[in-house]
Amino acid sequence: LNLRITKNKTVDIPSTLYGYMWEDINQSGDGGLYAELLQNRAFQGVIPGTQAALFGWQPFQGAWLSVTSDTQGVSSALPNSLEVDIPSFVNGPIGFENTGYWGIKVQSGWTYTASFYAKSSTFSGSITASLTSSTTGQVFSTQTLKGINSKWKQFTFQFTPNTTAPDTENVFRITVNGADAQGASIFFGMFSLFPPTFRGRENGMRIDLAEAFAATRPSVWRFPGGNNLEGGSWDTRWKWNETIGPIENRPGRIGDWSYPNTDGLGLLEYLNWAEDLGAEPILGIWAGISIANYSELSSWPVVPEDELKPYVDDAINEIHFITDPAGSSDLAKLREQYGRKEPYALTFIEVGNEDQFQPDSYAAYRWNAFVSAISAEFPHLEFLATTQPSTALNPAYKRIDFHQYAVPQWFHDAAFMFDDYPRNGTKWFIGEYAVTSTNTSCNLGAISCGRLAFPTLEGAAAEAAFMTGMERNSDVVFASAYAPSLQHLRNFQWSPDIMSFTAGTLIKSASYFVQQMFSANRGTQVLETTPASTNDSFPLFWVASHNNKTNAMFLKVSNVGSDDIVFDLSFDFPVGGFGTAITLANPPLTVNSGVFSVANTPEYPEAIVPVSSAFAIVDPTKFNYTFPAQSVTVLSLSVK
Numbered sequence: 001l002n003l004r005i006t007k008n009k010t011v012d013i014p015s016t017l018y019g020y021m022w023e024d025i026n027q028s029g030d031g032g033l034y035a036e037l038l039q040n041r042a043f044q045g046v047i048p049g050t051q052a053a054l055f056g057w058q059p060f061q062g063a064w065l066s067v068t069s070d071t072q073g074v075s076s077a078l079p080n081s082l083e084v085d086i087p088s089f090v091n092g093p094i095g096f097e098n099t100g101y102w103g104i105k106v107q108s109g110w111t112y113t114a115s116f117y118a119k120s121s122t123f124s125g126s127i128t129a130s131l132t133s134s135t136t137g138q139v140f141s142t143q144t145l146k147g148i149n150s151k152w153k154q155f156t157f158q159f160t161p162n163t164t165a166p167d168t169e170n171v172f173r174i175t176v177n178g179a180d181a182q183g184a185s186i187f188f189g190m191f192s193l194f195p196p197t198f199r200g201r202e203n204g205m206r207i208d209l210a211e212a213f214a215a216t217r218p219s220v221w222r223f224p225g226g227n228n229l230e231g232g233s234w235d236t237r238w239k240w241n242e243t244i245g246p247i248e249n250r251p252g253r254i255g256d257w258s259y260p261n262t263d264g265l266g267l268l269e270y271l272n273w274a275e276d277l278g279a280e281p282i283l284g285i286w287a288g289i290s291i292a293n294y295s296e297l298s299s300w301p302v303v304p305e306d307e308l309k310p311y312v313d314d315a316i317n318e319i320h321f322i323t324d325p326a327g328s329s330d331l332a333k334l335r336e337q338y339g340r341k342e343p344y345a346l347t348f349i350e351v352g353n354e355d356q357f358q359p360d361s362y363a364a365y366r367w368n369a370f371v372s373a374i375s376a377e378f379p380h381l382e383f384l385a386t387t388q389p390s391t392a393l394n395p396a397y398k399r400i401d402f403h404q405y406a407v408p409q410w411f412h413d414a415a416f417m418f419d420d421y422p423r424n425g426t427k428w429f430i431g432e433y434a435v436t437s438t439n440t441s442c443n444l445g446a447i448s449c450g451r452l453a454f455p456t457l458e459g460a461a462a463e464a465a466f467m468t469g470m471e472r473n474s475d476v477v478f479a480s481a482y483a484p485s486l487q488h489l490r491n492f493q494w495s496p497d498i499m500s501f502t503a504g505t506l507i508k509s510a511s512y513f514v515q516q517m518f519s520a521n522r523g524t525q526v527l528e529t530t531p532a533s534t535n536d537s538f539p540l541f542w543v544a545s546h547n548n549k550t551n552a553m554f555l556k557v558s559n560v561g562s563d564d565i566v567f568d569l570s571f572d573f574p575v576g577g578f579g580t581a582i583t584l585a586n587p588p589l590t591v592n593s594g595v596f597s598v599a600n601t602p603e604y605p606e607a608i609v610p611v612s613s614a615f616a617i618v619d620p621t622k623f624n625y626t627f628p629a630q631s632v633t634v635l636s637l638s639v640k
């Protein structure tokens, strides 16, 4: 088999080609990327008086706990408090503890910043806070706090453990001396416990997860959803203005994925994070629809045309808040007050999410209402539509967000879907995609029906095949995002996901490595190859590119078949004298203690990892290369 790579450049590769779609799903934000360690820290989105309102909390030595709104909360946004009643006739330490997001990582050398509000009219003694093992009782760090009185007082302090806990079965414990507190009622609110964060940002990101994202060098960050933008009702939609400012000002909301969102990870945190990554934000704005029941689309609440204006105005305010020059408006001043003086760069606005589920109102008035009003105010912005590509919109869309969750074969076939696409100026964002199943009738069904629990090598190779088509046609596909991104293994709603984690672990999937291999090895132009591509009956998919800054050449190849394939590679320009290969493949290239696993799982977290190697190039215009069965390879060559 021959593949000739020429110096002819076919298309410029947009700098936005690879990135992420983000929403709080699977505890990806709260309990995940957002580094806060305490779950249910401010009793947001819960019903006072219920046992469920106490999730994440438990009594220690017989204190009575309840969530109440009968006392004034720490702020108007946070009306719920924790009431702790100390029984009479108790002695010794008594109190309560938070179990974190299914565990708390305690690391020697880290400084943890903790805080909470407390008040009591019946207790004025000292309060002890600690990080403690729930299994052995070992105390890793402790602080004694004084000064509680009848008015809310915030206590802020640090833990500096000098031992690393052997596991994450640790709690954040608050106690008082029972003898001093017999019969007392003590109220608490707005707790927080932060480890060090990525780049030291206050209210920032969990370091290992953030570093894993950053290592793939994403260049777009679509947020805040996804379904989680939309809310189950208009009022529970993601509201930008309730996610900014001091965390005490953020009421939180019932997210679309069945757990409350603290909104600690809010608009400014997302924008800072995108900047830290070097990624362009793709800002999803709420477009007048909430999600009710997927099996009953007619029940979805759509805002009627004559009631839409306040929501359009709200989106305009959000964009003013993000982009107004420093000091030029009240919203710019508010942004500065909340820590950011200069405006953020913003080009892309996505109008809604998956509005193909309600295309009629989208085409009739919702798209038009948002696009015409926002572009009148911000003529430089570019808009992404979220319907089926065939939907006619006014104004006609120039960019569209297309989603696909499917079996491997769909991705093999779709590797060619843009080869003959009309070059009419319309650009695509493949804003959510993943191999989710091995069974076409269960793309998003149950695991028993073929749904993947974790991304498999077969799926990752299929995604890579598709990605060669995206990159080859990146004059049409301007951006892409595997989705969803994170999965807390103790509470998730969707699989597979690109990374899985617990309080103390992180598993990068085969799909993660494919994203990293493609994104971190980017050309600036696609190089012409002969043949350009084959058809889907041939198991090899490829794309070649050149980086005009580094003069490197990349050949990305996915072999989705079950046989090794040798390519006779030739070049009409000299390369050499050695190349490097990154290969993601089955054992024996990646042997995990002799165990074969088709995916990286909690049991075999590193069954499939990329392997790098170097090889000598004797003839600078040609060499043979073997692409292993079911593998993804990136060859990097220097152009002489």
Ligand code: AHR
Binding pocket: 023, 025, 225, 226, 227, 228, 353, 354, 403, 432, 483, 484, 494
């Ligand atoms: O990625 C998970 C969900 O899939 C997104 O929230 C939604 O946009 C899509 O249906």
